[in-house]
Amino acid sequence: xxxxxxxxxxxxxxxxxxxxxxxxxxxxxxxxxxxxxxxxxxxxxxxxxxxxxxxxxxxxxxxxxxxxxxxxxxxxxxxxxxxxxxxxxxxxxxxxxxxxxxxxxxxxxxxxxxxxxxxxxxxxxxxxxxxxxxxxxxxxxxxxxxxxxxxxxxxxxxxxxxxxxxxxxxxxxxxxxxxxxxxxxxxxxxxxxxxxxxxxxxxxxxxxxxxxxxxxxxxxxxxxxxxxxxxxxxxxxxxxxxxxxxxxxxxxxxxxxxxxxxxxxxxxxxxxxxxxxxxxxxxxxxxxxxxxxxxxxxxxxxxxxxxxxxxxxxxxxxxxxxxxxxxxxxxxxxxxxxxxxxxxxxxxxxxxxxxxxxxxxxxxxxxxxxxxxxxxxxxxxxxxxxxxxxxxxxxxxxxxxxxxxxxxxxxxxxxxxxxxxxxxxxxxxxxxxxxxxxxxxxxxxxxxxxxxxxxxxxxxxxxxxxxxxxxxxxxxxxxxxxxxxxxxxxxxxxxxxxxxxxxxxxxxxxxxxxxxxxxxxxxxxxxxxxxxxxxxxxxxxxxxxxxxxxxxxxxxxxxxxxxxxxxxxxxxxxxx
Amino acid sequence: xxxxxxxxxxxxxxxxxxxxxxxxxxxxxxxxxxxxxxxxxxxxxxxxxxxxxxxxxxxxxxxxxxxxxxxxxxxxxxxxxxxxxxxxxxxxxxxxxxxxxxxxxxxxxxxxxxxxxxxxxxxxxxxxxxx
Numbered sequence: 001x002x003x004x005x006x007x008x009x010x011x012x013x014x015x016x017x018x019x020x021x022x023x024x025x026x027x028x029x030x031x032x033x034x035x036x037x038x039x040x041x042x043x044x045x046x047x048x049x050x051x052x053x054x055x056x057x058x059x060x061x062x063x064x065x066x067x068x069x070x071x072x073x074x075x076x077x078x079x080x081x082x083x084x085x086x087x088x089x090x091x092x093x094x095x096x097x098x099x100x101x102x103x104x105x106x107x108x109x110x111x112x113x114x115x116x117x118x119x120x121x122x123x124x125x126x127x128x129x130x131x132x133x134x135x136x137x138x139x140x141x142x143x144x145x146x147x148x149x150x151x152x153x154x155x156x157x158x159x160x161x162x163x164x165x166x167x168x169x170x171x172x173x174x175x176x177x178x179x180x181x182x183x184x185x186x187x188x189x190x191x192x193x194x195x196x197x198x199x200x201x202x203x204x205x206x207x208x209x210x211x212x213x214x215x216x217x218x219x220x221x222x223x224x225x226x227x228x229x230x231x232x233x234x235x236x237x238x239x240x241x242x243x244x245x246x247x248x249x250x251x252x253x254x255x256x257x258x259x260x261x262x263x264x265x266x267x268x269x270x271x272x273x274x275x276x277x278x279x280x281x282x283x284x285x286x287x288x289x290x291x292x293x294x295x296x297x298x299x300x301x302x303x304x305x306x307x308x309x310x311x312x313x314x315x316x317x318x319x320x321x322x323x324x325x326x327x328x329x330x331x332x333x334x335x336x337x338x339x340x341x342x343x344x345x346x347x348x349x350x351x352x353x354x355x356x357x358x359x360x361x362x363x364x365x366x367x368x369x370x371x372x373x374x375x376x377x378x379x380x381x382x383x384x385x386x387x388x389x390x391x392x393x394x395x396x397x398x399x400x401x402x403x404x405x406x407x408x409x410x411x412x413x414x415x416x417x418x419x420x421x422x423x424x425x426x427x428x429x430x431x432x433x434x435x436x437x438x439x440x441x442x443x444x445x446x447x448x449x450x451x452x453x454x455x456x457x458x459x460x461x462x463x464x465x466x467x468x469x470x471x472x473x474x475x476x477x478x479x480x481x482x483x484x485x486x487x488x489x490x491x492x493x494x495x496x497x498x499x500x501x502x503x504x505x506x507x508x509x510x511x512x513x514x515x516x517x518x519x520x521x522x523x524x525x526x527x528x529x530x531x532x533x534x535x536x537x538x539x540x541x542x543x544x545x546x547x548x549x550x551x552x553x554x555x556x557x558x559x560x561x562x563x564x565x566x567x568x569x570x571x572x573x574x575x576x
Numbered sequence: 577x578x579x580x581x582x583x584x585x586x587x588x589x590x591x592x593x594x595x596x597x598x599x600x601x602x603x604x605x606x607x608x609x610x611x612x613x614x615x616x617x618x619x620x621x622x623x624x625x626x627x628x629x630x631x632x633x634x635x636x637x638x639x640x641x642x643x644x645x646x647x648x649x650x651x652x653x654x655x656x657x658x659x660x661x662x663x664x665x666x667x668x669x670x671x672x673x674x675x676x677x678x679x680x681x682x683x684x685x686x687x688x689x690x691x692x693x694x695x696x697x698x699x700x701x702x703x704x705x706x707x
Contacts, residue, residue, distance in 0.1 A: 545620060
């Protein structure tokens with residue numbers, strides 16, 4: 001073979017090299033047939049390495065490259081672009097996943113992980129020897145988008161997409177838009193209420209001709225792919241039968257912004273549901289909103305003069321499932337504390353925290369609360385506060401790290417459990433769209449830094465708190481980011497599709513019709529070639545599934561990039 | 577006494593491969609002698625590839641099928657099942673234990689299921705290999 005291959009083995013900043021001896025991998029593959037050069041690199045995806053690769057390809061006239069790094073879901077496009085920039089057809093690049101399927105999967109067995117990585121890289125080299133230059137096919141993409149969830153993230157994304165010229169279906173299961181924010185009072189930084197913010201956005205949505213708002217609507221079915229999703233909707237879900245009606249929309253991309261739920265403490269958790277003046281932060285915010293300004297704050301006919309906030313309830317759990325920080329709750333509790341003082345006069349507030357996380361400019365509110373006389377007590381992670389009721393008095397006891405673990409006791413009129421975010425309990429959208437979830441059970445992006453709004457399902461993006469806890473500003477930022485990515489899928493009206501299609505060997509094909517019958521796209525038809533009846537594949541209709549391959553008794557049909565030569569050469573390497 | 581079986585997994589690029597990747601991400605360990613070749617759809621696995629793998633030294637072949645999640649149509653489960661049936665017959669003809677080829681539907685988030693299936697397949701293959 002006359003191929004000249006370059007092989008790049010990534011350390012991924014330790015994610016691979018901590019568990020795989022990448023130098024040993026390089027040594028093992030550098031003398032493989034067709035390998036002209038083999039290098040290790042700290043970050044294969046880094047700009048400097050990409051430039052080195054381009055230089056290598058051009059200076060050595062490489063006819064193929066193998067990159068051994070993370071999952072191809074993450075960087076396939078990156079290295080295809082490197083190839084293209086260097087003048088190498090991008091289908092001459094082959095990927096070996098030695099992170100998710102070697103270093104991480106076998107992190108407890110360095111020798112085993114290294115051996116596996118060597119095999120995977122050698123198999124990729126074997127495949128690269130047979131790789132051919134291919135040209136992509138193009139398909140029409142619907143210039144419309146479905147946004148599921150009309151909370152602040154969904155609304156902002158819909159306005160952004162509409163401004164970019166896309167038609168938007170904004171789908172909301174409730175009978176009004178705004179999600180959780182619509183019912184909130186002041187939100188950080190404290191100059192506007194959630195209610196007012198949503199009212200303004202509602203006006204903007206009404207003024208956007210390209211936005212079709214569908215409230216009381218849920219998704220019943222979804223089929224198709226990027227560029228051409230068909231979504232069956234059920235309208236008027238709140239009114240029920242017989243008003244329920246169904247309709248189908250056709251969109252090029254889907255943006256999911258289904259939001260979060262507040263953690264509900266279990267019975268007895270810090271006295272919740274057992275002591276009548278223990279409530280959650282959302283319940284407390286309702287109490288503030290509905291209280292009469294200028295008068296004293298009253299709860300269950302009791303005047304509230306002393307309040308204790310207990311932080312991180314349902315978040316940063318040592319024993320529970322929710323290990324993550326919910327990010328917004330420290331600021332929300334401090335904002336609530338400032339609000340009650342502003343609206344109801346002097347109230348003494350005790351904050352029992354695990355360490356306050358008012359990051360960025362939220363720190364200013366923390367300072368303001370401290371100056372106003374709020375007392376902050378930091379309890380140890382493993383020694384949580386105890387709430388009890390003795391003779392009608394609610395007591396809270398905790399050790400304070402800031403006072404050498406001295407025990408602090410406070411008698412209060414109200415205990416507020418600062419509850420965090422948990423994923424939406426309605427799992428229907430995630431199940432229908434087959435969206436993967438992370439360890440925290442929120443929807444998972446492909447990469448939190450490199451592809452933060454894309455999912456592994458092509459054409460589906462995620463935004464806001466369905467992806468993980470976020471404040472309002474962070475939700476809006478992620479929504480705008482998802483909107484731009486979504487727009488890129490539909491803006492051109494066409495998408496480049498993979499040129500990986502089936503083809504027949506007319507010399508050996510004796511038309512029997514089995515491949516045509518197996519094809520779900522009617523892409524194979526009977527045709528006459530040089531006086532012989534054979535099967536011919538329509539390249540624009542073929543989607544490259546390969547369903548036609550195993551049914552051909554004469555083995556006359558192959559799939560580009562998955563030919564017998566490519567697959568069987570990989571099998572031989574891996575079996576050794 | 578062999579402690580690990582060598583297994584070839586045919587996974588699919590959009591459905592089961594993300595699940596296998598996620599198993600790695602979640603550090604759900606499985607034997608390192610499990611190798612994956614990703615293809616577009618489980619209905620596209622040729623019986624000759626399976627036989628080649630078994631003849632070249634793999635103890636078992638596992639098809640991580642798309643099942644009802646397949647974006648290429650509902651017939652995928654049936655078609656992958658037909659490939660397995662056809663290959664089982666070919667294996668019997670060659671005197672190969674048909675249980676060395678296993679198929680299970682694996683969705684894009686079925687990481688735990690993948691690890692469970694692979695561990696149990698590994699145990700079966702080891703047991704029959706060492707017996």
